[in-house]
Every structure is written in structure tokens, then in C-alpha cells.
Amino acid sequence: MRALKSKYDILRQKIYIVIYGSNTFAGKLFDLTLLGVILLSVLLVMLESVQQLDAKYHTFLIVSEWIITVTFTLEYILRIICNRKPLNYIFSFYGIVDFISILPMYLSFFIPGSRMLSVIRALRLLRLFGILDLVHFTGQESQLKLAIKASRTKIIVFVYFVLIVSILLGAIMYVVEGKESGFTSIPVSIYWCIVTLTTVGYGDIAPATTLGQIIASCIMIMGYGIIAVPTGIVTAEFANAKRNQSKDDSSRTCPSCTSIIYNEEARFCHHCGEKLTND
């Protein structure tokens, strides 16, 4: 009985390494095939939404999608079983994503349209970063994250400003332009204002009156200057992160006390006063 138990444990161990690990050959293989299947399933959902294709290959698409869903379900169950702390996985980001990406197909019994939502599987593609050279990429990622995180508050403040401005300008354009040229309501005008400030400019709504065009021109030139602000913020943060990083690279450690010395011209430890040797 116990032998069997231990056997089971060993098996579970093995599966765990294959599924979660990516440094063994089997693990890498598993991860890559999984990634392939995810990509495939996302493509399937996308193609299914194309009328003429769906008309032709409906049954094929449905069947293959069901096969994939079942595979994912099994994988999900395996992940839970072979994990010593299943809850850690279930309530981790990927755990939730994995769960949500199976759900829609089963929901589609009750809610017809919901099958489309299985596109959420695309999020599983983020696993790629887990598979590729971790250190290197996370290095890149972390730097991205750092800079983005550092500039988050500023960006929010900025967006908040932009929104208030959009509301005001939207209302003004609504009053100026009136209905006939597409500014049918203030919300629509605000939508137009955002479309313009972000320099997207669909052209589905465009000012027709002279005054409207003058105001629009001002808004564009504003948006022109405004687009510089978030870029400026993020760039400054990036440059900052970079500088700090390169600082760390050129840093030494004091031989006596272990404090780090950033200043490459330093001749004495700033902490214990120990004489340093520059070599």
C-alpha cells in the first residue's frame, strides 16, 4: 500500500517537473507544444469568427476546438493534482487565466455567444517569457516594469487632466458644431476629442464649421504638445533606470566593510574610511 503511495508520489514528482519545470528536455518540449496548441486554439477562434470560413468548416472548427478544450481541461487538472500546494497555483495569475480560458466552451452550452470569449487564451501566450531564457528576459521585463511603475503616478495624473480637458473641449465643440456634422451629443464630442488629442483621427466625425475647425486646430496642436508629456515622463524614467543600472555595473565593494561604492573615483570607503585600491 505504502509502496504504491510512494510510487504515486514519484510519478507526481515526475509530472510536476515536466509541467512546471522548463530546464529538463521533457519540460521544454511540453512547454513548447503547449504554446503551439494555445496559438492554434487562438487562431481557431479567430478563424471561426470569419463568416465564410465558419460556413465551410463549421463542424471541423467546433470539433477541433472541443478537442483543445478537453486537452486544456486535463492539463488544468494535472497541474492541480501534481502540485503539492494546489491553491498556490489555482489562485496564481496563470492559474486563474488557465481556468478562465477553459470556461467559455463549457458555458457555450448555456450562453451561445460566449464561445468567442475563449480568445482569452491569448493571455496564456505570456507563458513564453517563462520558457525563454528567464534571467535575460526578466531582466528586460523588470527594467520595463521598473520604468513603467516609476512613471505610473505621473501618467495617471496626466490622463486625469486629459480627460477633464476632453470633457470641456467636447462640450464646447458640441455647442459650436451642432448635430449635422456628427457631434450629436457631448459624449460623442468627448469621444471625438479623445480621437483627436491622441492623433488617431478616424474622420468619422470631423468639424465642418470654420470656428469648429479653428478650435480643432488648437486641440491638435495641443495634443501635439501633450503627446510629448507621457513620452517625456517614460523616457526620463528609462534613462534614470539605465543610469542606476550602469552605476551598479561600475560599483565595487569595500574589502573591510561590505558596503557598495558607486563613485569610481573614490579612494576611500565612504563608510569605514578604508583605503581603496583602484584596479
Added chain:
Amino acid sequence: MRALKSKYDILRQKIYIVIYGSNTFAGKLFDLTLLGVILLSVLLVMLESVQQLDAKYHTFLIVSEWIITVTFTLEYILRIICNRKPLNYIFSFYGIVDFISILPMYLSFFIPGSRMLSVIRALRLLRLFGILDLVHFTGQESQLKLAIKASRTKIIVFVYFVLIVSILLGAIMYVVEGKESGFTSIPVSIYWCIVTLTTVGYGDIAPATTLGQIIASCIMIMGYGIIAVPTGIVTAEFANAKRNQSKDDSSRTCPSCTSIIYNEEARFCHHCGEKLTND
């Protein structure tokens, strides 16, 4: 009589703390509810501008808007009464905004369309910054302000250039393209030119002739390079502000040798090994 007076003073004091302060619980509550009401009122005006909604809920919208306006009026009066220096408030930015945001409703008796202008209340949403963690946000703000202020002149010079360029290019396009492809007059061509330079590109006006398209291509590539300039300016200022800030935060001079110490945790001069006093 005097007792009453003092009572009245105390009451006013209390109200003042609630309305203007935001560090007491009552104050915070008041500010947040106020913000909620402002947001609500802005939404109301926006919804009112939507035909079908206005048709359905006209009376409801009007009534609720009147209620809000009256509330704001009372608040405005209270702000004036309970303030020891009412004029300071009345002629402050928020004072004026508060006043203007009440006005339109009352004006709507005489000028029908003017009610839409009460969207200006959106400006009151800026109060949010006053409510949130002041130090932190103003820190962010001030840095934004600093960088923007520093790059203001440059931006103005730049915009002035762009406008002159737009006028010239607009006139050229007007001559080249002529009426049938939407370039009905020089002002319109200038409008088109700004739409293009800012990379908004509505497409309501677009060159049809070959020569026109060639010129347009040049303008776009120009605009491409041009968009880099304000971004460059702002970014440089940001980076600069950042560098200075981080420098100023931590820099002393060694008493013995005159070398500057940036590391504020330094206990010894990194150069002559002199003991430093952290004060």
C-alpha cells in the same frame, strides 16, 4: 449677545474646518461626497445632451440638475460666509470656477442653450488633487509643472514656426489641389495642413492630384521629424529636472578636501578619507 456672537464664530470655525480642511474625518467625507456630486452633475449634463435620453427622462434630468445647482449655490455661499477672508476665496481659481459652474443654470432662464455650459463643473474635479495625499501628488505635479514650464518658451517658439509653415504649405496646397478635392480655401488648406502635420489625418480632406500627394508626403515626413522636437524638448527638461532633483537631495562638500559628496549615507570622504559629520 456676545455669547451668541462667539457661538456663531465657533460654528463658522467648525464649518470652515469641514469645508476647507481635508484632514479631519468630516472634512474628508465632505470633500468626497462633493466630488461624487460634481461627477454626477457632469454626467447628468452629458446624458442630457443625448437626444433619446433627454426625450425619455427630460423632467428627471432637469429636476436633479436644479437640485444639484441649488446645493452648489448653498455650498458656494457657505464657503464665502465661513471664510474669514471671503475675497481671497472668491478671486481664487477655485472660487471663480465654483461661481462659473453655478451660473449657466440661472442664465438658462434668459439664454436657452446656455445650460450645456454647466459642463464647466468638470474643472471642479481638479479638487481631487487637493483631497488625495497632498505631498505626494503635488510632488508629482510640481515636477510636471517644472518641466512643462521650463520647456514652455521653446514650445511656443516651435508652435509659432509650425503655424507659419502651415500657412505657407496650406497656400501651396490650395494652389496645387484646387477646389474639387476639398481644398476650398486657404484657411481650409491650413486646417488640412495642421491635421496632417500633427499626424491626426481625418481624411475628410485629402490630396487627389499626383503633385498634391507628393507635397503631402513631404509634409508628413516633415511632420514626422517635427513631432520629435517638442518630445525632445519636454523629455530633456524632464531628465534634467530629475537629475537636478536627485543631485540636490544628496550633496555635501568635504570639509578637508573640497570634493563634493553625493552619497548622503557617506561617513567618510570618498577622496581624502576625512571623517564626515552627518548634520
Added chain:
Amino acid sequence: MRALKSKYDILRQKIYIVIYGSNTFAGKLFDLTLLGVILLSVLLVMLESVQQLDAKYHTFLIVSEWIITVTFTLEYILRIICNRKPLNYIFSFYGIVDFISILPMYLSFFIPGSRMLSVIRALRLLRLFGILDLVHFTGQESQLKLAIKASRTKIIVFVYFVLIVSILLGAIMYVVEGKESGFTSIPVSIYWCIVTLTTVGYGDIAPATTLGQIIASCIMIMGYGIIAVPTGIVTAEFANAKRNQSKDDSSRTCPSCTSIIYNEEARFCHHCGEKLTND
């Protein structure tokens, strides 16, 4: 005779100071009025191009424009007469601009449409920089110029690349999309490609086939990355210019030899070895 001559000389002197100088009251007044007239004349040409306005006020516009032209002509003659070295003025940037901005009206006798070209007067508005606080603005300008000049070569290399890419992608899109969706010829496709790469996106021409849309998406994401390059170049140059400038600010001069010391930590002159005092 000579007395008269000298009188004439004095008068010419006076006129010279008024016209060319801008530090005397008369000079400033003259410059500002001139600027006003230029602005007015530009507006007139612009308005004239608006059909309905031209229909109404044709004679008024023509007459006022002739008045302005004559005024400018007189000014031009005066500038030549009162200048000791007329040729310097005539062949200077402003001299040529001034001449060209008079020409079109006189040409309009022979070439009807040419009157529109008097919009070139807009270039005279650049005089503003001459009038405003010179030091300050030229400071700004020079920094702009410096950064732009420094990044010129890089930008040209870059634009050359972009053009070659556009030609190739344009041809591909022409082959892929074909005529019905607006890609009527390779030049047009190239035009479309530039419109897309610069993120202007008029939408007068847009891919209709699936393959076309896929290629377009790639082009956009490319353009997305590409737009970063010129910005990066210019910004880096700006930051560089800024750093150098701030260096100059924090520089000292050696008391013994007059060489400039940038390093604020320097205790000895890097040139003559003189001991420096940090105060």
C-alpha cells in the same frame, strides 16, 4: 550744398535707426506696426481665397491689399535707401523675403492666379524674433538649432531608409491589393505607405484584402517602432546640448591661465597645475 547733404545724411541716419533698430521707442513702434500690417495682409489673402467672402467684399479686399503692397514697396525702397550697404540687405534672408512678398501683386497683372502667392509674406512674421527680447529668444533658438543641426545627418540617413522601405512596401501592397481598393499604381501605394508609416492615416486608401491588412498591420507596428527613432535622435541631442550648457554654467576660469575648468571637483587647474579655490 554740403549742409543739405549732411542734413540728408542725418535724416537717413534717423530713418535707419527707426527701421532697423528696435531698442528706441520709435523703432519698436515701427516694428510692431509693421508686424501688425503683415499679419493683416496675410489674413486678407487668406480671406480672399474664401469664395463667399471674396464675392461680397471683392473690391474692398483688392483695394486694401493694393494699399498694403504699396506700403511694403515704399518700406522696401526706404530700407534700401537709408542703408549704407544696401546690397547686404538686398541679398540677406529678410531682404529677399521682403522683395518676394511684394512681387506677386505686381505679377498679378500678367499672371492672374499669382496673387495668392503673396501669402509668402507670412515669412516676414519671423521678424517677431528680432523684435522680442533678443538674447533670451535667440538663446532658445540657438539651442533648438544646435540640437536640430546635430541630428540632421542622422535624420537624413533615416529618411533615406524610410523612403526605400516605402518604395518596396508600396510595390508589394500594389501587387497584393490591386486596383479596386484604391492602390491604383505604385506611386499611389508609396503615398499610402508614407501616410501609414507616419501614422497620419487618412483612410482615403485602405487595404481591403486580408493579406493586405496583415501587411498593413506589420507596417503600422514598424512605423510605431520607427517613429521612436527620430524622436530618440533629437531627444538625445537635446539632452546632450542641455548637459553641455549646464556644464558651461558650472564652469570656472583658472586665475593664472585663463583656461575654463568644467569639473567642479577639480582642485588644480588641468592646464597650468595652479591650485584652485572652491568658493
Added chain:
Amino acid sequence: MRALKSKYDILRQKIYIVIYGSNTFAGKLFDLTLLGVILLSVLLVMLESVQQLDAKYHTFLIVSEWIITVTFTLEYILRIICNRKPLNYIFSFYGIVDFISILPMYLSFFIPGSRMLSVIRALRLLRLFGILDLVHFTGQESQLKLAIKASRTKIIVFVYFVLIVSILLGAIMYVVEGKESGFTSIPVSIYWCIVTLTTVGYGDIAPATTLGQIIASCIMIMGYGIIAVPTGIVTAEFANAKRNQSKDDSSRTCPSCTSIIYNEEARFCHHCGEKLTND
């Protein structure tokens, strides 16, 4: 026999210098004329694609294009013959480009449409960099390359993120907007999403429902922030490259004290006053 051989060798030598070299007069002339011919041939293909021109000058275009193709073929053969290591050339970037740019014309016997592909000759225009002052331009190029290469990984990570986001948002918009407003399938929605995120905004597809417009607004503001990221990355890399370059150009270490000297004109250590030897 041998004399003839050596003669032939000398001739080949001469030709080699003319074709491959660009520092002799003959070489420069050859390169420039070649460049001219390439430009001409690209223009010819472009013009040929314009219906009305092709109708008029069909024979002329065909003939001249054949002449050019033959010329290029001869040049290609010459390049191979006169080169001591032909394979090095044949499998070099330019070798392949040269070959491909001849191919389409000969293929056009079998595949009619393929003649258009001879636009690929545009790639030969890159030779310009080889002709112009090498040191200077490659300097510029290398810096461009360096910065772009350094930010490559980050950009890829970033684009991968953007694509995943586009898939999700595309699917959502497809579900929200439905068919009537152009979102006919998920791939199309993704296409629209990329068009929006990159701020291109054709307007061939635009949200019509209120919810759709709200989501679109969010996407735009996102794209607004997102566009800042690649710019930030590239700029930071540029600035970094610049800083390092200018640092490396001028930095020595003082022999007596270990302080680093950046100023390459320094004759004395800025710190200990030690005499420095410039070698």
C-alpha cells in the same frame, strides 16, 4: 600565352578597381552613374504601373527597362568575373540583391505580373552609403545600429505584449460592436485595434455603439501611453550610447592619485596637480 594571361589579369585588376573601389575618379564616376541608372529604373517601374502612362508609352517603357536589365546583367557578370573570390560577392547582401533585381524581368517571360517586382532594385540604392564619405556616415549608421540593436529585445518583448493585447481587445470589440459597423470578424477587429493603438486611424472601421466608443477611447489613451514606451526605450539607448561614446573618447587615470581625467587636453591632474603625459 602567359603574357596574354597577365594582360588579362591586369585588365581584370583595372575593372575590379573601377567597379568595387570608389576612391579613384573612374570608380566614383562608375558608382554615381550606376546609382543614377538604378534610380531611373525604379522610376520606370513606378511609372509603368500608372495606367494612363503605360497606355501611352508602353513600348518605350518596356524597351528602356530591357536595356537597363541587360546593363545590370552585364554589370553583374563583370562583378563576378573581375572578382578574385566571386563566391564572396555572390553570397554577400549586395550580391544577392543585385541578382534578385535582375531576375523579375527574365521571369516575366513565364509569369506576366512578376515584372513589377523589379522594384526590389530600390534596395540597390543603399549603395549610396558605400559611395559617400564612409567614415562619417558609417559613424552615424553604427550609432543608429548600436542603439537599435541595444533596444531590439525590449522592442520585441513590447510588440509581443501589444499583439496579445490587440487580440484580446479585438475580440472584445468584435463582441461589442458586431457586424454592421465594420467589425465583421475577430481578425478584422484585431486589424482595427492595431490601426487604433498605433494612432494611424484610417476610419474605414470605426465604433458606432456607445460602449464601443468608450472602449475605443480607453484603447486610444492606452495607445497614447503605449507609444511612449518604445520611444522611451530607443531614446534611453541613444542617450546611453552618446554618453558612453563621449566618455570613452576622453578618459585617462592620474598616475599618482587614481582619479579619472575626462578632459583629454588636461596637462595636470585636476585633483592632485600631478603633471600628466599626453600619450
